[in-house]
Amino acid sequence: MRMMKVSTTAAVGLAAVLCAGQTRKETRMEIAPGGTVNIVNNGGSVNLKSGAGNHVVVAYTTHSGKVEVDETNTADRRRIEIRTHVLPEQKASAEESMVDYEITVPAGVSVSVSTATAPITVDGLRGEISLSSDTGQVTVRNVARSHVHVRGVAAPVSLSNVTIGHVDIAANSGAVQLVDVTGPKVSVATTSGNIVYQGDCSSVGDYLMTTHSGNIELTLPPTASVDLTARSVSGTVENDFPLQKKTHTSFVPKAGSSFAGTSNSGSSSVELQSFSGRIRVKKQ
Amino acid sequence: MALATLAVFTVALVNYRPHLPAAQVTAQNSTSQAAQFNGDDQRLIRRVSQQAPEVSRAYEVSLREANAYIEDAQQAVNRDPADDAAQEQLQQAYQQKETLYQMAVARALP
Numbered sequence: 126m127r128m129m130k131v132s133t134t135a136a137v138g139l140a141a142v143l144c145a146g147q148t149r150k151e152t153r154m155e156i157a158p159g160g161t162v163n164i165v166n167n168g169g170s171v172n173l174k175s176g177a178g179n180h181v182v183v184a185y186t187t188h189s190g191k192v193e194v195d196e197t198n199t200a201d202r203r204r205i206e207i208r209t210h211v212l213p214e215q216k217a218s219a220e221e222s223m224v225d226y227e228i229t230v231p232a233g234v235s236v237s238v239s240t241a242t243a244p245i246t247v248d249g250l251r252g253e254i255s256l257s258s259d260t261g262q263v264t265v266r267n268v269a270r271s272h273v274h275v276r277g278v279a280a281p282v283s284l285s286n287v288t289i290g291h292v293d294i295a296a297n298s299g300a301v302q303l304v305d306v307t308g309p310k311v312s313v314a315t316t317s318g319n320i321v322y323q324g325d326c327s328s329v330g331d332y333l334m335t336t337h338s339g340n341i342e343l344t345l346p347p348t349a350s351v352d353l354t355a356r357s358v359s360g361t362v363e364n365d366f367p368l369q370k371k372t373h374t375s376f377v378p379k380a381g382s383s384f385a386g387t388s389n390s391g392s393s394s395v396e397l398q399s400f401s402g403r404i405r406v407k408k409q
Numbered sequence: 410m411a412l413a414t415l416a417v418f419t420v421a422l423v424n425y426r427p428h429l430p431a432a433q434v435t436a437q438n439s440t441s442q443a444a445q446f447n448g449d450d451q452r453l454i455r456r457v458s459q460q461a462p463e464v465s466r467a468y469e470v471s472l473r474e475a476n477a478y479i480e481d482a483q484q485a486v487n488r489d490p491a492d493d494a495a496q497e498q499l500q501q502a503y504q505q506k507e508t509l510y511q512m513a514v515a516r517a518l519p
Binding site: 167219239241242257259278279295297314315316317335337338357358359376383398401 | 477485
């Protein structure tokens with residue numbers, strides 16, 4: 126597909142020298158409904174928020190002249206690529222390689238972001254959201270009716286007010302915190318990262334949280350309607366939330382290692398699994 | 410030479426497939442060296458440290474943890490192949506390692 130490169134020097138918008146080595150630029154690119162924005166930026170930061178209209182607005186600040194931002198848009202306006210790279214023959218330090226992005230995206234546009242150390246913040250988007258960071262903090266808030274995929278190596282992950290979502294998080298060593306995050310599908314997996322969930326597990330959803338050595342802490346309000354199982358292979362499980370015992374389970378509950386129960390009508394399925402981490406369910 | 414090394418590394422990563430073991434595994438398969446790095450792991454860490462040294466330590470630690478996860482879950486499955494929880498944990502462990510490899514491939518490609 127034919128791509129058009131948006132020259133940063135000829136970009137429409139502001140180009141201002143800030144302080145030593147810093148340059149801020151802003152571009153506007155038209156995007157078709159249902160289009161995709163892909164962003165690759167190793168260091169610095171990436172902040173995305175929702176906007177009106179049919180343009181993606183990209184404002185970024187470079188911290189040295191050793192890096193360049195390539196912005197391309199397909200001829201059909203369905204895919205925008207924004208990529209930071211070090212200029213050939215340049216040896217840029219981590220600080221010199223950083224670029225800070227502020228990007229505004231119309232509703233219904235999908236977004237994919239990949240960073241190494243740069244934190245990613247997403248606020249209020251509507252569309253498919255795919256975020257990947259090695260160690261940068263990933264924050265998603267105020268998102269509804271979207272697919273949210275997060276992958277991290279040691280990146281802390283925080284989601285809040287993400288409703289009616291398909292949420293899939295693989296965080297390895299990073300800790301995961303979910304506040305008021307509801308399904309229909311919420312899946313969180315870590316290796317050593319702790320998982321904290323605060324909310325009501327509503328939307329008649331499937332909630333799965335699994336870890337190797339991290340701890341899982343689930344805090345539910347009394348109104349939560351859940352069918353809950355908690356199992357740990359060699360860790361411990363604790364429950365302070367009033368649950369009605371289930372008359373039938375697919376496993377034999379073992380005190381201290383597993384339990385199962387329902388509250389209210391049990392409309393959402395909640396499965397908590399650990400290998401050696403502690404699982405705790407609490408009442409809000 | 411550098412191009413050839415990259416090509417070999419990329420092929421290794423792209424072809425990496427976690428082999429989920431059958432429920433019946435022998436104790437011999439549950440190697441005590443699972444938490445150590447195999448050849449692919451070492452190549453992955455080496456490549457990431459060349460491309461993105463600021464995150465190579467994170468990959469190293471996470472890979473070691475994923476291997477320990479696999480080893481623990483494998484041993485639990487060996488002890489009781491009918492243990493559904495252990496089976497699910499073993500599957501999750503391999504998926505965690507696969508995620509690391511997928512991210513490393515993306516990081517290592519030029």
